[in-house]
Amino acid sequence: MAWLAAGLLFWALGWWINHLLAHRPRTTATRLAVPIIFGLTVIAIWECLVRGLGISPVLLPPPSQIAARFATSTAILWEDFVQTALKGALTGYIIGCGAAFLTAIAIDRSPFLQRGLLPVGNFVAALPIIGMAPILVMWFGFDWQSKAAVVVVMVFFPMLVNTVQGLAEADAMQRDLMRTYAAGYMTTLLKLRLPAAMPFIFNGLKIATTLALIGAIVAEFFGSPVKGMGFRISTSVGQLALDLVWAEIVVAALAGSGFYGLVALIERRITFWHPSQRSRI
């Protein structure tokens, strides 16, 4: 009962602080503090609820237990991270996004191919591509190569559609200006159209980061060597070691947000001129 009361208290406290902070003028500090306080409140309430209601750790372990498990099994978690995130997801991400980018440049000179590929690409991007996973695991074997292949297939079409859209972004006036400078196709591409396409390309790259991790993890459900995040999750669920599962999820969340943040950071450096990146006053 005391735990439940504590949970209620934490909830009221967190909401009260955030309410005060949110109604002050917005600064960088409050913009960071408010979501962090919200997250900490949720974790505190989780802990109190699990202890107060006596929920079995087999169903939902409290955050403290997950943290303890995380600290004791860093070796396993690191091995899984290397196998899934670095070997599977990252390799596939680079190959897939690179291939999509090159394809977009290649079909750039042919409006016919663009009109044909864009609707098909849009259609394929809406399909449950993840279903290709068992087939690709069958073709490329159980190790990380098949995971990379799944990631390639998953990120290719969103990236292609975004890049093609971005390359069409420079308007007629700007292209005319390049022509009056006697700029050839390559110069126009490098100096005008690729920079103008950057916001779209980065949008594709950001969507692809999440898809890449999902693809690599889910592909492991269809067969993998005895390491990897997807493998660990599906076997630990079978052993009812849910604290390890949650520790893997923490790793996945950290990897996902870190990866996304990195791409967003590069985007801010490269597309500093775009209205959405300028500092808001």
Next chain:
Amino acid sequence: MKRVLPILTVVVAIFALWYAAAVWLNAAWAYDKAERAERTLSISELVTDTWSQDKPKLPAPHQVAAEIWKTTGEMALNGRAFSKRSLIYHSWITFSSTALGFLLGTALGVALAIGIVYNRTMDMSVMPWVIASQTIPILAIAPMIIVVLNAVGISGLLPKAMISMYLSFFPVVVGMVKGLRSPSAMQLDQMRTWNASPSQTFWRLRLPSSMPYFFTSLKIAMAASLVGAIVGELPTGAVAGLGARLLAGSYYGQTIQIWSALLMAATLAALLVGLIGVLQRLTLRRMGMA
């Protein structure tokens, strides 16, 4: 015609590539078989063999089409459309959890978006987490959600629908927040000069002007919730649904079965997204926006 021709060309090219790849990938097995029978294969024999193997590495399109017809149309003609071997039955299972998850996700997404637009505290504390929640590869915990909810006694449709819901609420929140904020300051001022109450502003200005954003995000949400339903079916021990067909096919090396389940899933996705597209066009035309 100007728009159809390029698309047709690309589709024909994909089929041509598919048939060629089938020859290339299945040739090894065909040669192996011929060697054991101690005969050599001519080119035409090789091609017909690679296009008609029992468990090919890559089945040819007509084999997949035949399998789909056998498990849908033919069974429906025999009056066994909902037998457990029929793809119609499995598609129905997947569709029902997709639809439930999609409805729950849309409801949650719209509710969160309204909260975020009208409450400053929620805007600052929840919005960053909504965005962060999508960088977390949530599909990874799909099996756990299913197992845990099963242990609590919730089984069947709801656990799968929860996964679909989690995947589909995000595009709705983001799209609706953008849409509800799309009226310009001038329009909001106009509402104020008319002494409109907050609920009147909501129903007559904010909600109608959010509709184009709403439908665009519904399309993404529908595709996402189908993926959620399929992945949610994987750990249920391959009982029913298109995801279960995929898993069973990969256990037993039934490539034709995998491909037919995959194509059914693609058709389902196309139908559902197309349906929302039609609804979008009708609604927006009725509202004078399209």
